[in-house]
Amino acid sequence: MNTRMRLQHSTISRVYPVQLANRYLTSRIIPLIAVAAVALCVALVVIVVSVMSGFLDMLRASGRTLMGDVVISYPIRGIPWYEQLIDTIEKLPEAQAATPLIDTYGLVRMPYPEGSEKEVVTANVWGIEPQSFNRVTDFSKALYWKPPITPEAAAAMLPDDPRLKLSQSILNDGLDLMKSATGEPGLVLGMHVSIANERMRDGSYRPRYQWFMPRQSVTLTLVPISAKGTIAEPRERVFPVVNEFKSGVYQIDKNRVMISLSEAQKLLRMDAGTLYDMQAPPNADGSLPVLGTSPAKVHKVLVRAKPGVTPDQLQAAVFGAYEKFAFDISQDPSKAVKAPHVESMNILTWEQHLRDLIAPVEKEREMMRILFSIVYLVCAGLVLSIFWAIVQEKTRDVGILRSVGASRLGILWIFLQYGLVIGAIGGLFGVGLGWLVIHYINFIHETIGQDAPAWSYMASFCIALVSLAMCVRGAMTGVLLSTLLWLVLGITLAIVGAGLMLHRGTLIWDPSVYYFATIPDQVDWFTAISTWFGAVIFSVLGASIPAAKAADIHPVRALRYE
Amino acid sequence: MSKFLLEAKNLRKTYTLGRVKVPVLRGASFTLAQGEWVAILGSSGSGKSTLLHLLGLLDECDADSGGVWFDGNPVADLKFSARNSYRNQSVGFVFQFYHLLPELSVLENALLPNMVNAGMSWWSQRAQAQKHATELLDAFGLSHRLTHRPAELSGGERQRVAIARALANQPRVLLADEPTGNLDTKTGGEILDLIAAKHRKGLSIAMVTHDPAVAARADRVVKLVDGCVAG
Numbered sequence: 001m002n003t004r005m006r007l008q009h010s011t012i013s014r015v016y017p018v019q020l021a022n023r024y025l026t027s028r029i030i031p032l033i034a035v036a037a038v039a040l041c042v043a044l045v046v047i048v049v050s051v052m053s054g055f056l057d058m059l060r061a062s063g064r065t066l067m068g069d070v071v072i073s074y075p076i077r078g079i080p081w082y083e084q085l086i087d088t089i090e091k092l093p094e095a096q097a098a099t100p101l102i103d104t105y106g107l108v109r110m111p112y113p114e115g116s117e118k119e120v121v122t123a124n125v126w127g128i129e130p131q132s133f134n135r136v137t138d139f140s141k142a143l144y145w146k147p148p149i150t151p152e153a154a155a156a157m158l159p160d161d162p163r164l165k166l167s168q169s170i171l172n173d174g175l176d177l178m179k180s181a182t183g184e185p186g187l188v189l190g191m192h193v194s195i196a197n198e199r200m201r202d203g204s205y206r207p208r209y210q211w212f213m214p215r216q217s218v219t220l221t222l223v224p225i226s227a228k229g230t231i232a233e234p235r236e237r238v239f240p241v242v243n244e245f246k247s248g249v250y251q252i253d254k255n256r257v258m259i260s261l262s263e264a265q266k267l268l269r270m271d272a273g274t275l276y277d278m279q280a281p282p283n284a285d286g287s288l289p290v291l292g293t294s295p296a297k298v299h300k301v302l303v304r305a306k307p308g309v310t311p312d313q314l315q316a317a318v319f320g321a322y323e324k325f326a327f328d329i330s331q332d333p334s335k336a337v338k339a340p341h342v343e344s345m346n347i348l349t350w351e352q353h354l355r356d357l358i359a360p361v362e363k364e365r366e367m368m369r370i371l372f373s374i375v376y377l378v379c380a381g382l383v384l385s386i387f388w389a390i391v392q393e394k395t396r397d398v399g400i401l402r403s404v405g406a407s408r409l410g411i412l413w414i415f416l417q418y419g420l421v422i423g424a425i426g427g428l429f430g431v432g433l434g435w436l437v438i439h440y441i442n443f444i445h446e447t448i449g450q451d452a453p454a455w456s457y458m459a460s461f462c463i464a465l466v467s468l469a470m471c472v473r474g475a476m477t478g479v480l481l482s483t484l485l486w487l488v489l490g491i492t493l494a495i496v497g498a499g500l501m502l503h504r505g506t507l508i509w510d511p512s513v514y515y516f517a518t519i520p521d522q523v524d525w526f527t528a529i530s531t532w533f534g535a536v537i538f539s540v541l542g543a544s545i546p547a548a549k550a551a552d553i554h555p556v557r558a559l560r561y562e
Numbered sequence: 563m564s565k566f567l568l569e570a571k572n573l574r575k576t577y578t579l580g581r582v583k584v585p586v587l588r589g590a591s592f593t594l595a596q597g598e599w600v601a602i603l604g605s606s607g608s609g610k611s612t613l614l615h616l617l618g619l620l621d622e623c624d625a626d627s628g629g630v631w632f633d634g635n636p637v638a639d640l641k642f643s644a645r646n647s648y649r650n651q652s653v654g655f656v657f658q659f660y661h662l663l664p665e666l667s668v669l670e671n672a673l674l675p676n677m678v679n680a681g682m683s684w685w686s687q688r689a690q691a692q693k694h695a696t697e698l699l700d701a702f703g704l705s706h707r708l709t710h711r712p713a714e715l716s717g718g719e720r721q722r723v724a725i726a727r728a729l730a731n732q733p734r735v736l737l738a739d740e741p742t743g744n745l746d747t748k749t750g751g752e753i754l755d756l757i758a759a760k761h762r763k764g765l766s767i768a769m770v771t772h773d774p775a776v777a778a779r780a781d782r783v784v785k786l787v788d789g790c791v792a793g
Contacts, residue, residue: 016677023665400661403620404675404727405650407643556621559661 021417035426041375042430052365054520067350068136068302078297094317097135100298102127102264109219127264142245146171174243186242190253222267272296292336311349383542391546399558408551419543427535452500460497568594572628588789599767601780610770654728658740660720662712672726718749738769
């Protein structure tokens with residue numbers, strides 16, 4: 001081969017950087033430290049943002065489940081002629097179903113404790129029409145006490161789960177809001193309204209103190225409010241508890257009870273009646289002249305969209321339907337009570353209705369995402385410092401490679417690949433670790449929430465003693481590194497043991513603060529994948545400066561490097 | 563066409579140490595004919611290694627310097643990629659301190675120039691390159707050490723691996739910088755025997771040494787004094 005031909009031969013190679021990067025990675029401990037650091041950073045972001053996203057998703061899902069897609073509300077005075085409004089709405093091509101709702105507050109006297117001084121709790125009382133309510137929301141799914149539907153569902157339950165012994169009638173009673181045995185109107189409690197339900201580790205409940213609420217009765221007191229906004233005489237009624245519901249939102253399950261719409265209307269004096277003319281002189285028999293019928297009223301109408309229709313589309317259609325309804329009522333001379341003008345009404349999508357709840361959580365999540373993105377810089381900084389040290393150590397290798405014809409780009413590529421692999425592997429481990437923690441987060445939380453078992457701190461103390469004995473042995477043989485390592489291990493384990501012994505359970509996720517009784521345990525895969533990409537990019541960026549430094553090293557100076 | 567395989571004329575090289583300029587080569591010229599073994603003899607600091615680095619294009623000479631010709635072609639002003647190619651295929655370096663990559667095995671060290679040269683075609687050339695490197699290492703008495711790391715070898719064995727690496731791409735010139743300087747006399751003698759055997763098969767050699775006994779093995783000796791070739 002003549003010289004000119006040989007000089008024109010391409011020297012751009014892609015093989016030796018791969019092999020060398022592979023050898024540098026597999027023959028040293030320092031890349032493992034870099035991988036571990038990147039993994040921890042990624043896991044941190046994945047865990048925090050996944051919990052926040054899960055929290056937001058749970059808020060949204062439960063909000064929609066309980067509210068339908070669009071809510072029409074006219075609080076205090078109520079919406080008259082609501083049956084006609086519901087008929088109008090249900091004729092819309094966008095609407096699947098609509099249901100009336102009474103939404104008020106009341107007092108519930110519990111059957112406990114024993115004796116005459118019973119506990120009284122305040123509650124958000126919903127009066128519902130069970131059949132139509134179940135069409136708009138997932139009410140039947142939310143009812144907790146029901147027998148398992150399939151043998152598989154029964155097999156998944158623990159043997160002492162009381163639901164295994166229940167009959168179908170308890171579910172039917174809940175769905176009808178009526179005690180079928182006696183024909184009395186019933187009441188459904190939120191799962192945490194009473195103190196009777198104890199949550200187990202598997203998420204199921206057991207009656208506490210032998211109080212199984214569906215066999216009890218409670219007294220509900222409501223305060224009617226007049227059209228003028230004044231408080232009338234409170235009304236109370238005893239209701240047998242027919243079932244309990246669990247929406248998943250702790251604040252709702254802790255505060256809400258449901259009774260039938262007609263009972264709620266009666267207690268609040270919002271049922272249909274006769275409208276008298278208070279201004280006119282009395283009739284000959286002393287009675288007041290009749291103006292017409294005072295219609296029954298509700299505070300809200302919930303509407304569910306047909307599949308494929310967005311809440312915004314339904315909202316626009318419902319807005320138009322209400323305008324038509326109000327106009328029709330105003331034109332009907334037989335109806336003395338008119339519907340409120342559309343501008344007085346709140347017609348909101350479920351998301352707008354829960355905006356006050358959802359918006360702060362969304363903002364918190366974004367803030368967390370931004371704050372924890374700082375770990376990308378930590379990744380880049382870690383990789384940069386580790387690679388800086390590696391390049392210093394490998395300076396002579398750079399000179400050797402240049403002496404056998406390696407190009408500067410080839411040298412650059414060795415270290416960039418090194419960063420790429422550390423970012424990719426560390427990121428993968430981080431996503432895996434994040435998934436593991438998220439998957440078992442409720443178990444971890446409950447374990448932290450309990451006292452540490454005696455064996456855990458005894459084991460820590462024992463290993464600490466052994467470590468300290470090894471430390472003394474190291475000191476006697478004069479090996480400083482082993483003495484120091486055993487000492488650090490011994491002291492750390494002694495502190496861990498003491499911490500475990502004094503640990504009395506810590507409640508981190510307080511359901512009364514975070515709305516839900518369980519911590520979200522689903523990984524936000526968008527965040528996980530984007531964090532992985534971020535870790536790879538920032539690891540390569542961190543590696544790029546030392547890599548460029550390595551490529552710029554003069555071969556002769558590199559060969560003479562001591 | 564030049565009668566020399568490698569030729570350098572009026573080479574100048576100045577190093578800057580802080581604010582001080584230190585001239586190392588002051589117009590040194592050098593020739594190496596095809597199949598010739600030339601020893602470059604000189605005391606420490608006379609510019610022997612610098613001359614070797616300039617001949618192998620590991621370093622660049624001053625702007626007012628002459629040039630380097632390989633097989634009659636000027637090579638000192640080549641672009642980066644061509645300089646890399648020259649170091650990879652036309653010359654092979656052997657250093658006093660072996661300079662093996664500690665993470666690679668003996669065989670992988672010997673294959674390094676092939677890997678650098680091959681690009682993505684390495685996987686198709688690998689078997690052939692591996693066969694050649696194994697034969698070379700076998701001839702150097704290292705067949706039982708192929709999978710060992712440099713740290714597991716003696717000084718003489720490491721230098722033999724370094725020579726095998728320098729000859730991996732069958733270069734026409736071996737540039738050896740004190741190849742026996744770090745070895746005892748017996749082992750150094752064995753290394754020189756290996757080099758001499760390759761020389762007998764036609765390899766051209768430029769060898770830097772400060773030891774007259776080693777220089778005596780060469781066909782011709784060039785003395786370097788204060789950055790110039792004496793005599």
